[in-house]
Amino acid sequence: MEKFYQQFKLGVLGGGQLGRMLIQSAIDFNIDVHIIDPSPNAPCANIATSFTTGDLQDFDAVYNFGKNCDVVTIEIEKVNTEALKKLRDEGVQVFPEPEAIEMIQDKRIQKTFYKENNIPTSPFILIDNKDEIKNHTDFLPAVNKLGKDGYDGRGVQVIKSESDIEKGFDRPGLLEKFVDFEKELAVIVAKNSKGEIKAFPPVELVFHPEANLVEYLFSPADISPEISKKAEKLAMKVIDKVGMTGLLAVEMFLTSDGEVLVNEIAPRTHNSGHQTIEGNTVSQYEQHLRAILGMPLGDTDIRIPSAMVNLLGEEGYTGEVEIEGLDDALATKGVHFHLYGKKDTKPFRKMGHITVTDVDIKALKDKALKIKSIVKIKSK
Known part of the structure; x- marks a missing residue:
């Protein structure tokens, strides 16, 4: 290697x-992390080696920040990719590659990419506005997704029948045929600069019915070994076809007939991999660092079954944070809190998560459901 990683x-x-x-993972490798974010109160503001306030979609802000770095990566895909391309042209290593970020930024391009590369996904139709949904009533029920700017449950609307068309988005997007799935799965997969690829075992996701955010997940997913291998192989195929370096989260549907379909992908660490910190040999965060810095990828095996409970701001509460049920949760064996440093809450805001571990799967699920019921993020 030309440089030790901490250099x-x-x-x-x-x-x-x-x-x-x-x-938190980079500290273990003595790696200094420099952050740019539009909010001066971002969770990283007080713990980064240096923190810059800047617009991630502004060419000059991204370029001027990145030109002083050896390696640049992302924790959100809504960034200026032209600036990243210029940085790469000038010798800065940029992972994931800007072209991969661009493709994933637009769900229309993303879905077309699956079709062109024989990646199984749900049937879809590209549309330019809400009125076009009226031309495809035979395709309903379907999910209307915005092509760009959908994030954390926003930009997704279920259109069950003609009476729901007015709920659609009047911007370019797509209609995805509604999938009658058995389970929602996710696989975190990584590829380093040497082409080595490793996938974490699939996890099972449970979404909030209103916010369309992950409420909790279980690792390992309650699926057969054959389905698990199929999901891992599919995730490895996706990252290889995308041609990116780094970490990729692949969200999937498992249908009742055993088919695994790719739903969406994210070119970064992801909510569906939080539990790897306590539950797996290597965490998704360490794996991402290993991938972008050219290290050998780590062992993805599950050390202990785990569950992740998302801590979302309760409906009807806005303001300074108060956590209800904290002591009861901490008194439960196998519970680990991760709070995100956000001082103010609002409905459905991601405020933290809790990892629960247990060698017994039934006990694990019981504890996760109990934790979900007693811990509430409210305001004073």
């Missing part, structure tokens, strides 16, 4: 909770 100046676009946990 790399690592820049990260985005200073949210994903960046915060990446920094």
Whole structure:
């Protein structure tokens, strides 16, 4: 190797909770992490080696931040890719590659990419506005997704029948045929600069019915070994076809007939991999660092079954944070809190997560459901 890893100046676009946990992992390797984020109060603001306030979609802000770094990565895909391309042309290593980020930024391009590369996914139709849904009533029920700017449950609307068309988005997007799935799965997969690829075992996701955010997940997923291998192989195929270096989260549907379909992908550390910190040999954050810095990828095996409970701001509460049920949760064996440093809450805001571990799967699920019921993020 030309440099010891701690000699790399690592820049990260985005200073949210994903960046915060990446920094916590980077400390183990003596890697200094420099952050840029539009909010001066971002979760990384007080723990990064240096923190810059700047617009991630502004060419000059991204370029001027990145030109002083050896390696630049992201914790959110809504960034200026032209600036990243210029940085790469000038010798800065940029992972994931800007072209991969561009493709994933637009769900229309993303879905077309699956079709062109024989990656199984749900049937879809590209549309330019809400009125076009009226031309495809025979395709309903379907999910209307915005092509760009959908994030954390926003930009997704279920259109069950003609009466729901007015709920659609009047911007370019797509209609995805509604999938009658048995389970929602996710696989975190990584590829380093030497082409080595490793996938974490699939996890099972449970979404909030209103916010469309992950409420909790279980690792390992309650699926057969054959389905598990199929999901892992599919995730490895996707990252190989995308041609990116780094970490890729692949969200999937498992249908009742055993088919595994790719739903969406994210070119970064992801909510569906939080539990790897306590539950797996290597965490998704360490794996991302290993991938972008050219290290050998780590062992993804499950050390102990785990569950992740998302801590979302309760409906009807806005303001300074107060956590209800904290002591009861901490008194439960196998419970580990991860709070994101956000001082103020609002409905459905991601405020933290709790990992629960247990060698017994039934006990694990019981504890996770109990934790979900007693811990509430409210305001004073």
